[in-house]
Amino acid sequence: MTDSMFALIAEELGRIAADKGEVLPELRADSVFLDGGLPIDSLDLATLLVVLEQRTGRDPFRAGLRHFTTVGELAALYAVPA
Amino acid sequence: MTAERPSWIHPGFRLVEDEACFGWSDLVSLPVPAGGIVLADRTSLTVAALAAAQRADAGLLLRRHAGPGEDWVPAPGFTVTLESSGTTRTPKRITHDFNILRNRIRAPHDAGARWLLTYEPAAFAGLQVILTAAAAGALLVAAAPGGGIAGLARTARQHAVTHVSGTPSFWRAFLTAGGDLPSLRSITLGGEAADQALLDRLRRGFPAARIRHIYASTEAGALFAVTDGQAGFPAAWLVDGREGTALRIRGGVLEVRGPRAMVAASTEVRTGDGWLNTGDLVEVTGERVLFAGRLDGLxxxxxxxxxxxxxxxxxxxxxxxxxxxxxxxxxxxxxxxxxxxxxxxxxxxxxxxxxxxxxxxxxxxxxxxxxxxxxxxxxxxxxxxxxxxxxxx
Structure with missing residues (x-):
């Protein structure tokens, strides 16, 4: 489940980066979203969460902000039904 | 014994609802609930209830939803109280002097006009269409409730309607409803800002129609109509006013002042010098004032x-x-x-x-x-x- 979520995140984040004319480096589970290593900003991350909700029908943030900084941590939030 | 026909209903007025045709003699014989509270889900009942309240010189509450709120007590004299469309919150009720509503209707006799009702009969815009068709001695066509855009488009074709008033959202959907649309003579847009792309589409689709968009504010109701086929309104109106209403922009928001704006019951939106804050954001672009959304929608x-x-x-x-x-x-x-x-x-x-x-x-x-x-x-x-x-x- 986490693997397929990881793949979905990589696909959608790649699309978001491509829309800005950027190329996403290969994602790892410990890739940090906003530490400058990825060509995305907070708006892009917010966009990713909206798209993930549209694709999965799940919104782990409905009850409020849950902590995550890495791709792996975000994938895990979707893996467990919120 | 038939009650006398009210002066606001032209003798030629006819209503088509669910394939049935009503004239005044049919409408006056409809049973109207006592007590001045009517669930106005039918156009026929709405017209009958208005006439009955006028005869009784009593207040009328036209409800849009069943449910709690039957504790309403009418003020003395003939008034019409309408509910806002809120489905989850308690609807807001606004009481109108019927004669003021009537006097705003400019409807010369036009027996050939065939109006389509796209609004609920007890909505302010719906009541305006009903009163307009009644005064003109026109045919008013009400589609069966719940039929959506497809039902409205079918009804419009079937009865070859000539006059339609609706929101810009209605018009965009109506234009995509498919099939041949009737050849319209009069197109009115209201309730939302009309954008230029839609006005252009309507002009191309209905070359013979008179097209106008109405500016109304929640508190003051309809204030002016724009008939030049362009979105927004001429910037010159900020100087000269329009239809007796003065207009100005403060902090990017349109403010209005005049007799129509005075109808506003709420005082919290007043600025203190008689101007009413509409909450509508506007921008001046060249010779035009364009609407840019709601202040509370930011x-x-x-x-x-x-x-x-x-x-x-x-x-x-x-x-x-x-x-x-x-x-x-x-x-x-x-x-x-x-x-x-x-x-x-x-x-x-x-x-x-x-x-x-x-x-x-x-x-x-x-x-x-x-x-x-x-x-x-x-x-x-x-x-x-x-x-x-x-x-x-």
Whole structure:
């Protein structure tokens, strides 16, 4: 489940980066979203969460902000039904 | 014994509802609930209840939904109380002097006019259409409730209607409803800002029609009509006023002053010197004042205040877009984010359209761009026929 979520995140984040004319480096589970290593900003991350909700029908943030900084941590939030 | 026909109903007035045709003698014989409270889900009952309340010189409450709220007590004399369209919250009630409502109707006798009712009969805009058709001695066609746009389009064709008043959202959907649309003589838009792309489509689709869009504020009701086929209104009206209403812009918001604006019951929106704050954001572009969304519709995206309606107008102007809705969604990262749902014209390449939509927003600050764009066959509309604008909460 986490693997397929990881793949979905990589696909959608790649699309978001491509829309800005950027190329996403290969994602790892410990890739940090906003530490400058990825060509995305907070708006892009917010966009990713909206798209993930549209694709999965799940919104782990409905009850409020849950902590995550890495791709792996975000994938895990979707893996467990919120 | 038949009660005397009210003066606001021309003897030629006819109502078609559910394939049945009503004249005054049919309407007056309809049973009207006592007590002045009527669930106005039928146009026939609405007209009968208005006439009965006038005969009794009593107040009338036209309800749009069943449910609690039957404890209403009418003020003395003939007044009409309408409910706002809120379905979840308790509807707001606004009482109107019937003679003021009537006197705003300018409807010369026009027996050949065939009006389509696109609004609920007990909505303010619906009542205006009913009173207009009644005064003109026209035919008024009410589609069966719940039929949606397809039902309205079918009814419009079947009865070859000539006069239609509806929201811009109704018109965009009506234009995409398919089939031959009737040849209209009169087109009225109200309730939402009319964008230039829609006005141009209507002009092309109905070359013989008189097209006008109405500006109304929640508190003051209809204030003026624009008939030149252009979105917004002429900037010269900021100097000269329009239809007895003075207009000015303060802090980017349209303010109005005049007898019509005085009807406003609420005092909290007054500025202290008789001007009424409409809450509508406007921008002056050349010789034109254009609407740019609602002040209370601004949403905060990562610290930037953006107007979903303004972005929506950008999308509506893109060729191949039949309708579009830009909505804020809550985001744990940026507070809110704008998303768009777009109804493409038939046969449009979606990948190319997606590029064009993105291009139309490319010069906006990143926070104002719709970040997720979805395509759909239609947009959900509220019971008032407008795009459902969920507040940013």
């Amino acid at each position: 949403v905060n995206v990562g610290g930037v205040k953006v107007s979903p309606e303004r972005v929506e107008q950008r999308l509506l102007a893109v060729p191949g877009v039949a309708d579009a809705a830009v909505m804020p969604v809550a985001s744990p990262i940026t507070g809110f984010l704008l998303t768009a749902t777009v109804v493409p014209d038939a046969g449009v390449d979606e990948a190319a359209l997606r590029d064009a939509l993105r291009g139309a927003c490319a010069d906006l600050v990143p926070a104002a761009r719709p970040r997720a764009i979805r395509f759909a066959d239609s947009l959900p509309l509220s019971v008032a026929g407008k795009k459902s604008r969920k507040g940013p909460s």
